[in-house]
Structure formats: C-alpha cells, structure tokens
Amino acid sequence: MNEQVERLIRQICPQFSGVSSYINGQWVVGSGEKISVKFAHDGSDMLDYLDADESIVEQLHNCTAMAQQQWSDLTASKRGQLIYRLGEKIAEHQEILAQIESRTANKPIRDARGEVAKVAEMFCYYAGWADKLHGETIAVPTSHLNYTVYEPLGVVLQITPWNAPIFTCGWQIAPAITAGNAVILKPSELTPITSLLVAYLAEQVGMPKGLINVVAGYGHTIGQKLIDKANVQKVIFVGSVSTGKQIATRAAKRIIPCVLELGGKSANIVFEDADYDKALRGAQNAIFANAGQSCVAGSRLLIQSDIFDRFVADLAKSTHKFVVGNPTEEITQISPINNKKQFEQICAVLQNAQKQGASIAAGNIHPIPQTEGYYINPTVLIGDNGLDCAQQEIFGPVVVAIPFQDEDEAIRIANDSQFGLAGAVWTTDVAKAHRIAKSIKAGTIWINGYKTIHVSSPFGGYKDSGYGRSSGLAALHEYSQIKSVWVETAVTPLVNFGYGAQEA
Template sequence: MENNAAENLLAAFAHFFPNAKTIGSFVDGDLVEGTGELIQLYDAATGKPSLAYKDGGAAVVELAADAAQRAQKQWWALTHAARGRVMFEIARELRKDTESIARLESLGSGKPIRDCRGEVAKVAEMFEYYGGWADKFYGDVIPVPTSHLNYTRREPAGTVLQITPWNAPVFTCGWQVAPAISMGNAVLLKPSELTPFTSLVVGLLAEKAGAPKGLINVLAGLGQTVAQAAIAHKVVKKVVFVGSPATGVRIAEAAAKRVLPCVLELGGKSANIIFADADLKRAALTAQAAIFAGAGQSCVAGSRLLVQRSIYDEFVGMIATGAKKIRVGAPLDDATEVGPINNRTQYDHIMKMIASGVQAGATLAAGSAERSSGGYFVSPAVLSNVTNEMDVARTEIFGPVVAAIPFDTEEEALNIANDTEFGLAGAVWTNDVGRAHRVAGQVNAGTFWVNGYKTINVASPFGGYGLSGYGRSSGVEALYEYTQTKSVWVETASEPATTFGYL
C-alpha cells in the first residue's frame, strides 16, 4: 500500500463486512471474491494507489442470476403490503448507519462528506416513497363492448439488470433499486468498478431488513466482463443504465440482440438561461450550485450558462467572483464544498476541455488550466466569451466548468438552448410569468426549472430527450418501467355466443 487510503477504505467497508479482507460481489447473502483480473483503485485526493480487488467475471453473474430468480419468486409471493413494510425497514437501516455509509461513500468516491450525508438520507427517502407505492399501484377494469370482464394486472419483469455510474454511487443505487423491488422484481446491480462500496452495503442492509437473500445482488467488476455477461443471461428481462451516451449505445445494442427493453439515463449539456429581469443575486448563487456542486460531476449540471447580453459582463463577473471563493479540499473535511474529480481519466478530460476552450477563444474568468500537483482537483472554472459552436459548449465536460454564452432575444436563447444533441435538463430565470412558461414549454429537456435549478425528488419523473436517453427513473412513471401489463378477459355471459366450431 502506497499510503493509508487503502487501509482507511477497507476499515470503513469492514464496519459492514467485518470479515472482509478485500472487495467482492454481494451474491445470495455472501461476499464473493472475484476470480478475474485485478482492478486497481486510486485515491482521488492524492492520485496514489488505493485498494485493489479482482473482477467478478462471468462466473459471479451465473451465481447471482440463480439467486435472483429464486428470491424474486419468494418476493413476489408476499403480499404487496408486506413488501412495502420491508422497504420501510430498509430505509430505517440506512438512516441508522448514515454516518458510516457517508464516510465509506466519501472515501470511495472522493465526494465531500457533507454531500454524502445528504445523499444517504435521500436514498432512505427513496425506499420509503416506493415502499408506500407497493400496495397502491394496480391495474384497471376496462369497459369493453362485450359480455366480458376485462381487467389488467401490473406484473414484475422478473430480474432486472441495473448499471450505475461512479459519480453518485449510493444515490443512483437507491434511485434504481427501490422502484424495481417495490414492483416485485429482483435486481442484479452492476455499479461502476471504481465505486462498488456503498452499493454492496445497500444489498447487505436490504437483507438485514428482511428482503430475501438474492433479491439484490451487487456485482463488483468490469463492464466488458460482468455487465456483458449479465445482459446476455436469460434470467435478465430488462436493462437500466446510467452513464455516458457512448456506453449507453453499446448497452442498448447488446440488449437489442435479446429484445430486452432498456431505460437509458445518459449525459447532458443543460442550458441555464438568465434574462435581464431576473433576481441576479439569487440566480448567480444558484448557477454556481448548478455547475460546481459535486465538482460538476452531474448529468444535470448547468454547464451552459446563457446570459442576456445587457447583463452579461455583470452576471459572469458575479459567477467568477463567487467561484474563486468556493472551498476546494479533502473529501472528509466538513468545510470542503468541492472535492476532487473521481478518477484520472475524467480529470484528464476536464483539463483538456479547459485548455481547448481557451485555445478556441474563450476567456478563463475563473479557475486554472494548470494541473494539480497532487490528486485530481479542479478549481471551479468559468469560461466567458463562449459561442455555442465551441467544443466546450457542445461536449459534456462533467466537471466544475461552466461555459457562459451571451444572447440578445428570447428567440435566440431558445435556439441556443436547443442547439444540442442532449436534452436532460434546463432552467430559466425571469420575473416575466408568461416568458417563464413559454421557455419551459419550448426547451427540449426532460426536466426544467423556473427560477431555480437542480431540485430533484424521488416523487418526480426524471429522464431525458435525445442523446440524454429514454425512459423515466423516478416518480410513479418508474413503476411502469418496472412492470409489464397483462390483460385478462373473463366471460360473464350465462350463454355466451360462439361464432365458430362444431360439436
């Protein structure tokens, strides 16, 4: 071990898995060590090697698929209300150990500890929300023009594969798992190989709360081995993916070979539109949170800042001044507001994008193009004098970098906002009620805020347009994603008419 990072991470993990000497997959109630190639992790705060563990490989998928199939039958056999009670108990288990889960999340992902505490609380809320839906989501009786009673049943898909990213491991785990099991499904969860830790804990706590062994199996390993084997497995009936568009395309192609439905939550290049009549102080504070919180590692980040030209210099100056005051530091420091970038590959991409923006003619009003001497730290960066044709305005940077673009009219703002392949989110700031609704109705995005940004709740549907994916991952709409409809016809006539056949 090069430093204490591995020891600290393993100690935090051992709080939940006391006998663990390394990381493995959580399958059928046990931690199963992988048999594949060694996956080396790095401490985001120092850039030095941390833990290493073995890829689960295809063999672990076979074990997990068998366990999931058995557990799903047990789970679906329970009453809907009984499943809901177990889900509320999962939430209680999460709340009881919030600090330990948050510490593990911070150590494993590089996220500030204060952000992690909030995300664990949100995951508990997800299980409560969908636990409440377990006995309230039902079919319909359809008034067909015959003598039949026709009704629909909402039935589970069976076993679903969920592939989650490294930027918000525990949050996306709960975001996907809770609605899936609420509707009676079992789960094969494949977190990013860079951040499997808290997802493993959610699987453990779910069983502690009363879920059947094997209902939630967490597969620790690489996409090209574990995820590929899982997509190809006959037990898997649906695939849910959160991540980059490029990877999403490959997953959709693999799923299509088995005619598997998918939910894809992909990237974004969201426009945060500021009109001159807005409350500029509040808009400036919120615009900073929209892009710099979480070190900008968010699919809905307000990465394109569209500002009306009459206030452009003033407003961009406010953002740049604020950016320089944001506290960048170690993940476990309670004072840290922006931690390091999760991994070296992403860090290199962000620094390359900043440099390319300056080279293309943008001005670096805040931040630095210089690389950090230790760890993957990026100071909040503001690029001004950006045009929407520049790469920094078209490519997802996924870091604390905002591209500020001027506009003159409402029509121009809408044209710029929609001149992108993405369509995940957006916002408008104005005191003109009519304009607010016009813009909200015309920007192509799955989530849109008026005089706000990044308010997300499990009760509200979330998903994208265009290259940002399809399907919805929260709200009641997620329950449709995790069920299939069966139409049942019951003849009620005492002497039903027959139109064909002989005796």
C-alpha cells in the first residue's frame, strides 16, 4: 500500500493495518483474489488487498439485524443527534479525507475538499429529518381513525462507483440510516478507503456496531453474493446501465426492489440569445470538471447554428488553458482518468468517432512527461446525434458539439437518447427556458447553469438512466415502507358478517 496514504489513514484510524472489509466494528481480511489498484498519475502501486469471501455474508446476517434493532429502539431525536455528530466528525477530518480521496480516487485535491465538505453537510441535513418523517391522518368515509406511519426497511445493500466514492457513500448512507435502516455498502474495488473510514467514524460518535458495514471487493464476486444471499430488503446501485440491468435481474429473483442511478448522455443546449460568456464557462464545467467522469456530464453540447462556429472555436481555445496533471497538486484542474480500463475505452471511442466522420476541434491523448498516467486532454468533437460518441456514455473529458436550427429541433435532439438523467438550457428568454425544461425527458434540468446538486433536492433519472430517487425527502421515502393503521372508533361498529359470542 502507498506509504503516504497509509500514514494519512492512521491519523483517523490508528489501528488500520491494511485494506479489508469493516464488519460489525471489526476489520475483516478477505481470502479471495488479490486486488491491485494503481495511482492513475504514474501507474505506481496504490493498494493491494484480498477480495472479500462469501463467509462474510453470514457475519453480516448476524450483526446487521441486531444493529438495526438497536438503532430503531433509540428515539428519533437521539438518532438525529448521532447523525449530526457524524457530519461534524467528517468535517473535523475534512483535509485528511480529501487528501486520501485525491490519491485513491485520482481526483483533483480542490475537488476532493469540496466533496468531503458536501458529505459532512449530507449527514447534518438528514439529522434534522430524523424526527420529522411523519405519516398522515386520512379522512376515510367510515367510523375509523386511519393513519399512516413510515417504517424502516431493515437492512439495505448499497453499491457505489469509483468516480465519486466518498460523495456517493454519504449520498446513500445518510438517508438510509435516518430512515432507521442498517447498511451494507459495497464500494468499487478501486476506491474503498474513504467509505471504510466513514463507517469507522460512525462508530466513534456512538452509532451501534454493525449499523454501517463496508465490504471491500469485486462486484462480480462478493457483490453478487450479497445480492443473492444477504438478508437485505432493498438494493441501491450507482453505475453503468449494463451492470444495473444485471443487478435488477438478480434482485428481482428474490423480489427485492432496487433504486438504480445509471448512466447519462445529458444535452447541454445553448441558444443564440444566451449570455455567451456564462454559457461558455457553463459548457466547460459541464464536461471537463472531474475529467468528465460524472453521470450528469454535459457530453452533448447542442448549439444554435448562428453561433455554432464561434462557440465551438472559443470552447476549443479554452481547453488549452486547463491545468492537466497530478491530482494531488493544488493547481491541477483536470486529473487523469481513474483507471486503465476506462482510459482505453475512451481512446477507443475517440478512434471510432473519427472513423464515423466526427472532426476534432481540440484535444488528444495527453502524455505527461516521464509518467505512464492515464491522461486525456479535454476534447471537443464536432458531429451529429447519430454518431456512437453522441449516443454512448463516454465518461471522460470528451464533448460532442451538435448544431440545431430552432427550439423544436433542439428538443428532438435532446430527447433522441436512451438516457434521461439531466440536461440544461442557456437562454435569456424565460418562457422558452421553461418550455424546454418541461419538454426534455430527464430527471434534472438546469436553466442558465449546470451541475448544481444539493442533498435537499431529489435526484434520479428517466429511461435507461434508472429509476428511484436519491437525496431530499424522496430518498427517505425510498428507504422506508409505509404502513396503514385502521382504528375502529364507533360504539357499535357496523359489521355485516360473523356471529357474536351469544349467537355462537
């Protein structure tokens, strides 16, 4: 394991002795295949550990049910206090967690700091909801008092990706435990560290052992075993469409519901009447932040024809100003692609795009001197919506610029996609902005902005981008089941069937 990363981890968890799963307050070393993770900047060794084995499923079965019951037995107010303390504890360790996240997730350090701060905010936000998850009283047309209550599901399985590990960890765990559940989290095998530390910190503030468990290992081994055999009542998955389909199929065999947050190919629409400079900066942020490794990346840039050539030229020119390099350096704006597999996939997409007729306005594979890192320059392609690069999620700093004539054509192109996660429109015409927002089939729409996401607002997709919602009150409902209670209040209830004691 990278010595610097290990020193950082020990500042939070002194007893840390290598990557392993964290189950019921204990570090559990796997016995499966060796997993090796590289530092994407130069290909040096980052992590080496053993895949979790199937025996961990039984351990989870024994501890999660007990922890969930202990958690539910606390008052809602007390649970909220502990959740808030966890937010404070994460904020207290913000810089260390950010340094670890930057190195292990290959994320620019300034981005990592912002994401850790948001995770702290997530727990603090949901802490306030803990004693406010109310049911309702329903005015039924009978003599009954009818009311509803929200109850926890029990134990939930969460599978999170490598592009934003600590962010998606908090994004899912915070509402799950607020609703009263215990959690089994299976992060990407490439980025388990910060999720493990969040689980460790949860117990340091007084949460029950076994309430938050993190399993370190492959999805195709221990991840599948957890879906097939763990005592879970719901599966939450954030990742690719193909893997999401497999997970939903396996869960359906056990009649376990899912929340799926899958891929995106978001349309970022710029009209000729937009504030030009703001739209230009917005287009850069939409696709080049986090090296384009975001499910909501604005990877299809739809530009009205009258300004198309000028806008593409200015966007291409701007790509040369970004600092591409080591994620741990303060000046870095665009880091390497997280892993070799993804890097090679992006390279293949770029080669295919040129074969299909796309032209390159800016960008290429970017070799950093004296490194073997997975670097790709911010890239601007010019093409049409029928190209593979305009239909497939690339998950890299690659945008396809597509011209359109009018509002109707912009809407048609935007909706001509299997995905429906997000989209944006840039215009000074308020009425047009709202018409576009209503017409685009996506779960999140931005008007004169991009990538604004907050824990208080629901997030999720349409079509192949998945179903269910994360964050906001909607997430608490996803992590709850609703019960209807009927209380007879009549002195002499009307009963149309059966016999009384004397008649019997």
